[in-house]
Amino acid sequence: MxxxxxxxxxxxxxxxxxxxxxxxxxxxxxDKSVADLERWQLPNSEFVDVQEMQAHVVRSDKCEMFRNQAKINEAVNASTSLPKTVVLLHGTSASLHTWQGWTHELSDDYCVISMDLPGFGLTGPYTDESTQYDSANYAKFVIDVLDHLEVGRVTLAGNSLGGKIAWRTAALYPERVNNLILVDAVGYPATPKQVPIGFKLAKYPILTPLLSRVLPRDVVKKSILSVYADDSKVDEALVDRYYDLTLRQGNRLALNRRLLEMDNTANQAQIKQLNLPTLILWGAQDDLIPVENAKLFHRDIANSQLKVFDNLGHVPHEEDPVATVKVVKQFLLGEQIDE
Structure with missing residues (x-):
C-alpha cells in the first residue's frame, strides 16, 4: 500500500x-530593450539623465515657450513659477501613454509633462538596486525630473499609485506644487472587489524567478479589463501596449519589489495637512479602490472639490479622457465643479 x-x-x-x-x-x-520597444516612443519622447536612469519624458510644445518666459521673469526678478504647467503621473503597471487623451486636450493652453516612473514604461527600474519603490523615493524622482527640465511650481496630477506620489510630493515639497488632481488615488485602506491577477501573482516572492521569465498575454488583458468599467474599450492595441512595456528589461522584477515594498496606507496624516486647491476625480465603478475613498480625500483636504463619474472604472482618465479632462479644464480655470 x-x-x-x-x-x-x-x-x-x-x-x-x-x-x-x-x-x-x-x-x-x-525581456525587451528600449531599442526593441521603439514603437512606443512618441514623436516628442525624450530620455533625460535622472538618478543615473534614462527617464522617459514627454513635453508638449508650450513647455519651451513657458520656460523661456520664466527665464525672462527671473532676469527681472519676477515670478519664476510656471502656473500653466501640468505634470501627469501614471499608476502601477501603466506608463505615460495613459495620459495621451488629456495631453491632447490640454496642450494648446498648457505645458503638459508626463513621465514613465521608475520600474514602469520605458524608464525601467532604479539603477541603484537598494532604492525602494516607495512614495517618498518616487516623489524625489518627480522633483529631480522637474529640476532637470528647469520647471518650478506645477499642477500635479496622478492616478492610483501616481495619485499617492502626487499628494506625497505636495506634502514633501509644497514649494513646488500649486494644485493637485487626484484620480482614483491610493491613500487610504481599501478592500478591492477584484485585483488584477498580475498584481496577485507578483506579491509572492517564490514566484519571482518564474514571473520574470513568463508573461501570458491573457493575464495582461484580464488585468486591464478589471480596471475598466466598459470592456468594449479594451482593444488589442491597448493590450499590446501594456504587454510590451511590461516586458521592458527589469520591469517585471521591479513590479514584484514595488508590490512588496508599497506604502499604500502609510503617511495618511499628511493628507489632512495639505493646503492647496485639489480636484478629486473618481470612477464609481472602480473595483480596485472604492469610491468611498474619494469621499475620504474630499473630507480631509479642506480646499478640495470632488467629481464622480458614474460609468467609469479605476482609470477614468484613460477610459474617457474627453469627459474627465473637461472637468480638469474647469478646475484649472478656477471654476466651481458640479459634483
Whole structure:
C-alpha cells in the first residue's frame, strides 16, 4: 500500500513538473530593450539623465515657450513659477501613454509633462538596486525630473499609485506644487472587489524567478479589463501596449519589489495637512479602490472639490479622457465643479 501511494505521488509530481515546463515553454517572454520597444516612443519622447536612469519624458510644445518666459521673469526678478504647467503621473503597471487623451486636450493652453516612473514604461527600474519603490523615493524622482527640465511650481496630477506620489510630493515639497488632481488615488485602506491577477501573482516572492521569465498575454488583458468599467474599450492595441512595456528589461522584477515594498496606507496624516486647491476625480465603478475613498480625500483636504463619474472604472482618465479632462479644464480655470 505504501509503495502504491509513493508511486502515485511520484506520478503527480512528475505530472505537475511536465505541466510547469509546458506552461513555461508556452508563455516564455524574454525581456525587451528600449531599442526593441521603439514603437512606443512618441514623436516628442525624450530620455533625460535622472538618478543615473534614462527617464522617459514627454513635453508638449508650450513647455519651451513657458520656460523661456520664466527665464525672462527671473532676469527681472519676477515670478519664476510656471502656473500653466501640468505634470501627469501614471499608476502601477501603466506608463505615460495613459495620459495621451488629456495631453491632447490640454496642450494648446498648457505645458503638459508626463513621465514613465521608475520600474514602469520605458524608464525601467532604479539603477541603484537598494532604492525602494516607495512614495517618498518616487516623489524625489518627480522633483529631480522637474529640476532637470528647469520647471518650478506645477499642477500635479496622478492616478492610483501616481495619485499617492502626487499628494506625497505636495506634502514633501509644497514649494513646488500649486494644485493637485487626484484620480482614483491610493491613500487610504481599501478592500478591492477584484485585483488584477498580475498584481496577485507578483506579491509572492517564490514566484519571482518564474514571473520574470513568463508573461501570458491573457493575464495582461484580464488585468486591464478589471480596471475598466466598459470592456468594449479594451482593444488589442491597448493590450499590446501594456504587454510590451511590461516586458521592458527589469520591469517585471521591479513590479514584484514595488508590490512588496508599497506604502499604500502609510503617511495618511499628511493628507489632512495639505493646503492647496485639489480636484478629486473618481470612477464609481472602480473595483480596485472604492469610491468611498474619494469621499475620504474630499473630507480631509479642506480646499478640495470632488467629481464622480458614474460609468467609469479605476482609470477614468484613460477610459474617457474627453469627459474627465473637461472637468480638469474647469478646475484649472478656477471654476466651481458640479459634483
Amino acid at each position: 505504501a509503495k502504491r501511494l509513493t508511486k502515485i505521488m511520484v506520478f503527480i509530481v512528475l505530472g505537475l513538473l511536465v505541466l510547469l515546463i509546458a506552461l513555461i515553454a508556452l508563455y516564455w517572454a524574454a
